[in-house]
Amino acid sequence: MSLFLKCVKGLHVERPPIWFMRQAGRYLSEYRNTRKRAGSFLDLCYNSELATEVTLQPINRFGFDAAILFADILLILDALGVKVQFIEGKGPLLEPVKNKADIERISNLGKIHEKLFPVYETVKKLKKELPKDVPLIGFAGAPWTLATYLINGKGEQGSLTAKKFLIENSEEFEEIINLLTDATIEYLIMQIESGADVIKIFDSWAGALNADMVLRYSLNPIKKIVSEIKKKHPDIPFIVFPRSVNTIYRNFSNEECFDVLAVDQYLDRKWIADKIQPKKIIQGNLDPIFLTQSEELLFQELERVSDDFKTYPYVFNLGHGITPDAKVENVELVVNYVKGLKL
Ligand code: CP3
Numbered sequence: 001m002s003l004f005l006k007c008v009k010g011l012h013v014e015r016p017p018i019w020f021m022r023q024a025g026r027y028l029s030e031y032r033n034t035r036k037r038a039g040s041f042l043d044l045c046y047n048s049e050l051a052t053e054v055t056l057q058p059i060n061r062f063g064f065d066a067a068i069l070f071a072d073i074l075l076i077l078d079a080l081g082v083k084v085q086f087i088e089g090k091g092p093l094l095e096p097v098k099n100k101a102d103i104e105r106i107s108n109l110g111k112i113h114e115k116l117f118p119v120y121e122t123v124k125k126l127k128k129e130l131p132k133d134v135p136l137i138g139f140a141g142a143p144w145t146l147a148t149y150l151i152n153g154k155g156e157q158g159s160l161t162a163k164k165f166l167i168e169n170s171e172e173f174e175e176i177i178n179l180l181t182d183a184t185i186e187y188l189i190m191q192i193e194s195g196a197d198v199i200k201i202f203d204s205w206a207g208a209l210n211a212d213m214v215l216r217y218s219l220n221p222i223k224k225i226v227s228e229i230k231k232k233h234p235d236i237p238f239i240v241f242p243r244s245v246n247t248i249y250r251n252f253s254n255e256e257c258f259d260v261l262a263v264d265q266y267l268d269r270k271w272i273a274d275k276i277q278p279k280k281i282i283q284g285n286l287d288p289i290f291l292t293q294s295e296e297l298l299f300q301e302l303e304r305v306s307d308d309f310k311t312y313p314y315v316f317n318l319g320h321g322i323t324p325d326a327k328v329e330n331v332e333l334v335v336n337y338v339k340g341l342k343l
Helices: 003-008 029-038 041-045 048-062 075-079 100-105 109-129 143-152 157-168 170-194 211-232 246-253 269-276 288-292 295-309 328-339
Strands: 084-087 091-094 136-141 198-203 238-242 260-263 281-284
Touching: 003 198, 029 041, 029 048, 041 048, 041 075, 041 084, 048 109, 048 328, 075 084, 075 109, 075 143, 075 170, 091 143, 100 170, 109 136, 109 170, 136 143, 136 170, 143 157, 143 170, 143 198, 143 211, 157 170, 157 211, 170 198, 170 211, 198 211, 211 238, 211 246, 238 246, 246 260, 246 269, 260 269, 269 295, 288 295, 288 328, 295 328
Parallel strands: 136 198, 198 238, 238 260, 260 281
Antiparallel strands: 084 091
């Protein structure tokens, strides 16, 4: 079994495996070239040949221990019939869903696979082309994070529009969460049946919710997705990333069905080592800002992270996605550093 799969399944590993969130991205010149050839960002996501190519780029350049399918969490909204665009320099722009009629219009789960077919093709191609010891991570956005884009029509600091909607229109909000939960179960099952080895669920905006809301609208739907899928595919490990939920990470660590908890850079590492690592394999925490800094500063931070987490096996990763201004030579330095660690 590959180093990464051993680690996420809780088996002993000789060193932490490493991969990075957004490892295929604009900091790489080869990504920028392929992206130009593809046309728009969505064209790239739906072109299985080019999506395969960009997924492989960071594997070939750095030798990461896992690959992540190149796609986007918002594709499933596009597949449900929401108009999704990515505006250069601004990010996603969607047609907001605001009332029962809008929800009704996007409730046809039957048709998502037709639109998402190229994503499944990418997974199949990758399984053929990836080295045998590099597993493939499939993924989806958590229902709450998807709902924030759906309700507001774009990303928003603090997700206040979606948060007000959930308080003021709780019936419609629950319908949206249930719809997204069911669609995600279908989508991920297809990724697994196409060949994905591990699944990661991104709840990037979970930290905008208060503690009660996190349990109800972040944790519960994710738990439903994972437990439903595990009835059919019990051996597929799940990585869950409830970003910025602070001490509520503890509630996530109590869930049997989650295999790995991805931790952000805001949590105190000593607290993670004390409260979370004894219960769950963790992944992440290196602040991506250090990838833009000098070798010395980066190196100091790597020593801190690896020292604080060394008591238990963990997956080396960032606390959030790599930024376009990350230095390529820094990424190389981190991979070489981690490959020299011993657990
Ligand atoms: O390498 C990988 O990690 C795999 C591919 C991947 C992308 N997005 C490609 C992408 C994955 C796993 C995602 C997840 C994603 N997408 C999340 C969850 C993780 C997180 O970052 O919190 C979210 C919230 C999105 C939605 C999204 N996609 C936004 C807000 C943006 C615009 C912001 C930005 O960075 O430009 C995107 C675009 C996007 N998704 C890019 C990439 C490589 C950049 C687009 C480009 O090439 O122009």
